[in-house]
Amino acid sequence: MTRPMLLCCLLTALSALPFPAPAQAPGHWQALHAGTRVAGLESRVFRAEYWWQLTLPGLTAERGFAVEQIGHSAQGRPLRHVQWGNGPTHVLLWSQMHGDESTATMALADLLAWLGDAPDDPRVQQLRQQLTLHVVPILNPDGAAVFSRRNAQGIDINRDAAALATPEARALKALRDRVQPAFGFNLHDQRPGYRAGNSELPTAIALLAPPFNQARDSNPVRERAIGVAAHISATLRPELEGRLARWDDSFNPRAFGDLMQQWGTSTVLLEAGGIEGDAQKQQLRQYTWVAIVAGLQAIADGSHASADPASYHQLPENGVVWPDLLISGATVHGDVSEPVQADVVVNFRHPLSFEQGRIADIGDLSSQPARRRINARGLHLHALDGARLAIDGKAQLLLSRDAAGQEPVWHLDGDLLEPDPGAQP
């Protein structure tokens, strides 16, 4: 069948989503960020080569930057370290060690642009005098090239902090050992399905001061990280009340955040989650920028030491993960001849834009909450265009009024989600 007006239908569908987008980030940051937002990063999918093409021309010595290559990826892409500032406190920030987690990489482009563009801004002056920043954007450029989590060897770099089997992990560890940063920012994205605590709200930003041992003890290194995270949390809360969470703090002896803490670098993990309707994570890019700048300020002026740790400890943990789409109650025409009444769950590779779906579950899922639900009772669910309707299969689905699939009311071709059948005239 043909694809009717997919994009406009998608926008209609998004505007009908249950959670309204919150207001913009705190006012005094908002205008500032708008002025430093690097153009050309409106899509969250981009290659490292493209990102450097946008940013490298501005990373000159005259503007206060030094750029060096610190290694190369498994496929030979350069890994670069951008240094800025003259201060005594060294801070290491790295992003996109998971290739499909690009939100902070966009925010780092904006941060570097601001530092270079506004050398006389008192806030920039304070950062320059107190801090020396070491920024490693896109630690996993091979993963970014195919927008997937792992590196080209198939290894999760954030489970390689001890083994150091990947060239990317070795480059980051070598830089840490050389620079001995007092503070670190470990910048990631998490699934938009995560709820904040027991609530039904999606987590927009999750923070963690990772533990350095199995007992999750405290020590001055971790307490400093908690102070920075508490300051970030207090800064974001007015805009993201109920949408902030804490990442699970069980110790992982292979993860970089945990081992950085163990090695003596006070490290904050930041995970950009989801805001419904923010398909390219542009609002989250701004919140991530605000979080990083607020954290750096708290380090530069020492206020992290007096931040109320309750702002961190009282954050709810990330709760359950809601699947992306639940089609409930349809008569499902699967591979076997006998149709069955069942619910079907679809998860998407790009959850916020509902692109590239796969069937995750089939069965009685009536008690399962989901980010988006379609009540298909009385309708028939078929595979589209001779595709298979099976677990892990591409979600190429057709909802029809009749058993033969001749009266379609909705379809999902694996890439884009049509409006609910109930929303159609």
Ligand SMILES: [Zn+2]
């Ligand atoms: Zn990650």
